[in-house]
Amino acid sequence: MPAKDLETIVSLAKRRGFVFPAAEIYGGFANTYDYGPLGVELKRNIREAWWKSMVRDRDDVVGIDAALITNPRVWVASGHVSNFNDPLVDCKKCQMRWRLDHIEEGQYGEVKRNAAGDVTCPNDGGELTEPRQFNMMFKTQVGTVADEASIAYLPPETAQGIFPNFENVVASMRRKLPFGIAQSRVSFRNEITPGKFIFRTLEFEQMEMEYFCQPPADRNNPVEYLALHQEWINTRLAWYRDTIGIDASRLRIRDHEKAELSHYSAGTADVEYLFPWGWGELEGIAARTDFDLTAHGNASGHPLTYFDEDTKQHVVPWVIEPAAGLTRTLAVAMLEAYNEELDEKGETRVVLKFKPAIAPIKVAVLPLSKNEALRPAARRVYEMVRSTYMAQYDETQSIGRRYRRQDEIGTPLCITVDFQTVGEDGTPGDDAVTIRERDSQVQVRVPISGLLEALRERLPGC
Ligand code: ATP
Numbered sequence: 357m358p359a360k361d362l363e364t365i366v367s368l369a370k371r372r373g374f375v376f377p378a379a380e381i382y383g384g385f386a387n388t389y390d391y392g393p394l395g396v397e398l399k400r401n402i403r404e405a406w407w408k409s410m411v412r413d414r415d416d417v418v419g420i421d422a423a424l425i426t427n428p429r430v431w432v433a434s435g436h437v438s439n440f441n442d443p444l445v446d447c448k449k450c451q452m453r454w455r456l457d458h459i460e461e462g463q464y465g466e467v468k469r470n471a472a473g474d475v476t477c478p479n480d481g482g483e484l485t486e487p488r489q490f491n492m493m494f495k496t497q498v499g500t501v502a503d504e505a506s507i508a509y510l511p512p513e514t515a516q517g518i519f520p521n522f523e524n525v526v527a528s529m530r531r532k533l534p535f536g537i538a539q540s541r542v543s544f545r546n547e548i549t550p551g552k553f554i555f556r557t558l559e560f561e562q563m564e565m566e567y568f569c570q571p572p573a574d575r576n577n578p579v580e581y582l583a584l585h586q587e588w589i590n591t592r593l594a595w596y597r598d599t600i601g602i603d604a605s606r607l608r609i610r611d612h613e614k615a616e617l618s619h620y621s622a623g624t625a626d627v628e629y630l631f632p633w634g635w636g637e638l639e640g641i642a643a644r645t646d647f648d649l650t651a652h653g654n655a656s657g658h659p660l661t662y663f664d665e666d667t668k669q670h671v672v673p674w675v676i677e678p679a680a681g682l683t684r685t686l687a688v689a690m691l692e693a694y695n696e697e698l699d700e701k702g703e704t705r706v707v708l709k710f711k712p713a714i715a716p717i718k719v720a721v722l723p724l725s726k727n728e729a730l731r732p733a734a735r736r737v738y739e740m741v742r743s744t745y746m747a748q749y750d751e752t753q754s755i756g757r758r759y760r761r762q763d764e765i766g767t768p769l770c771i772t773v774d775f776q777t778v779g780e781d782g783t784p785g786d787d788a789v790t791i792r793e794r795d796s797q798v799q800v801r802v803p804i805s806g807l808l809e810a811l812r813e814r815l816p817g818c
Pocket of ligand 1: 513545554556558559560562637638639640680681
């Protein structure tokens with residue numbers, strides 16, 4: 357079973373070095389977190405798993421890494437300067453500030469209304485002010501003179517780093533339609549509402565891909581394009597299930613209502629997860645038509661088209677965009693992996709049952725005790741293992757406590773080096789070690805000479 361509440365994960369994340377509140381010694385900073393030694397590994401592994409499935413395992417997708425701060429005209433053309441707004445409301449009683457759309461979506465629990473039918477403050481039921489539009493992009497300034505001409509923006513998504521590079525990628529990589537360009541990096545949004553841990557933060561990481569395909573023959577009935585959109589929805593849903601290990605019962609696809617769609621969109625579907633507080637978005641898969649390439653082509657005066665060798669015509673490709681949140685997925689990976697079990701002594705065993713490929717530490721090497729006689733063999737095993745797998749060496753505390761610690765951080769395998777390994781009282785050692793599996797707690801004896809092979813069998817995809 358996954359974690360019952362967010363607090364369980366927040367506390368484990370801090371205690372075990374996954375995620376810390378940012379600048380905690382200064383009282384923290386709203387909606388901002390730092391990733392600790394295990395969090396940074398988990399984040400990297402999730403990103404790697406995404407990159408592998410989206411780029412490396414495919415012939416039709418390439419990656420890029422565009423500048424964060426770029427020509428501000430990009431954000432004018434994309435519509436972000438004028439439209440990337442959220443409706444803000446304040447409670448007239450408690451002065452708390454909210455996003456009206458989030459209240460209406462039920463993100464703060466049951467939607468309460470007054471006698472006139474207007475939504476009220478989720479905190480105390482107070483009357484809310486009229487909504488006012490608030491642009492969520494962070495502004496900064498380039499150069500030493502602060503004037504209109506020096507304004508630049510921190511990117512609120514990664515996609516707009518991809519579109520302006522369309523032609524460069526086509527030309528340099530000799531791409532034929534359909535093909536995709538993927539990018540994973542940090543994005544920034546001036547989020548003003550309480551963030552629910554790393555679900556919603558000011559600074560977060562995204563994993564996005566723009567998949568360019570032939571424009572449809574009939575704009576109003578783009579049958580093949582919509583079928584391709586559906587294919588990407590299925591592919592992305594399967595990734596959360598099979599790669600991140602989310603139970604299918606806590607995943608669903610939600611199609612956006614007509615009213616939610618941007619005017620140019622031919623459809624958007626979200627992959628949603630059943631969070632402890634209800635369903636919430638993990639990824640949006642948007643059918644963006646030719647909106648972005650056309651907008652950037654028009655605004656820059658440099659048409660972004662593709663030359664179709666068959667028809668000898670320039671066309672503006674249509675786009676499908678699977679846009680995922682890396683840091684939000686990390687929160688879900690932790691919620692979902694969390695398990696509490698009773699051991700044989702009736703004590704609670706906390707286990708993060710990560711898929712091996714995303715587990716921060718793959719193997720822990722644990723000498724049975726701190727005894728000097730065990731250390732050389734244990735260190736030798738550790739050196740051997742860590743050349744291939746992210747490994748940890750730990751000889752403090754009792755072996756039982758060290759197993760518990762590794763369970764709690766989700767390490768799939770522990771290797772124990774004991775007196776049988778090194779020999780005792782004149783008897784020669786067997787040069788073998790014990791592998792203990794995290795989930796079954798089954799222990800098997802393996803010769804050190806065959807250890808890497810035994811690990812390989814037990815750590816698929818690592
Ligand atoms: P939401 O409705 O939750 O604000 P969105 O629809 O604005 O999300 P998109 O613009 O589609 O989000 O971004 C794609 C993904 O990026 C989201 O599905 C989410 O996983 C992630 N994401 C967006 N905003 C944030 C944030 N402030 N903090 C963490 N992750 C975010």
